[in-house]
Amino acid sequence: MTGRYYEAFTVGETVDHERRRTISERDNQVFCDTTMNQQPLHLDADFAGDTQFGERIVNGLLTMSVAVGVSIPETTDGTIVANLSYDDVSHPNPVFHGDTIRARSTVTDKRETSDGERGVVTMRVEAFKVADADPATGDYDGGSADPSEVTDDGDVLVCSFERTVLSLKRDAES
DSSP states (O other), X not given: OOOOOGGGOOTTOEEEOOOOEEOOHHHHHHHHXXXXXXXXXXXXXXXXXXXXXXXXXXXXXXXXXXXXXHHHHHHTTTTEEEEEEEEXXXXXXXXXTTOEEEEEEEEEEEEEOTTSSEEEEEEEEEEEEOOOXXXXXXXXXXXXXXXGGBOTTOOEEEEEEEEEEEEEOHHHHO
């Protein structure tokens, strides 16, 4: 178990998660099949080729799910009672097959439950498409992303949301 108990979360703290995930065409296909989402923008190369993106884009819920998944070891692995909500979800930029996703979580709120036995923690989770530097110049290309959505390293914000969890307290585990 690597997750944090309620007491270990600090409001304002940001965790840059070490795990990353490259999303393949197969990942996107399986996710769409599993969730019965047959949106041609995700699956049909000819259809997607005629859109503003010029190619298929990864299902946004897969991107969000990957962001949650890569965040779990450093936040809630083994210490969560339940996910309570996902709010204020945004997908400002697309993800394409072969893009690598990383995430960071910032604790925005925490409070004990009314019985004091557990805690509720809210985190702002941001998922970024990891940029590839131009080998000749070392420059990153944020593409058509708004400059406020591009990090100093050139990574592009592709999804953000609030995740609220019900967390175990260390004291209650004794």
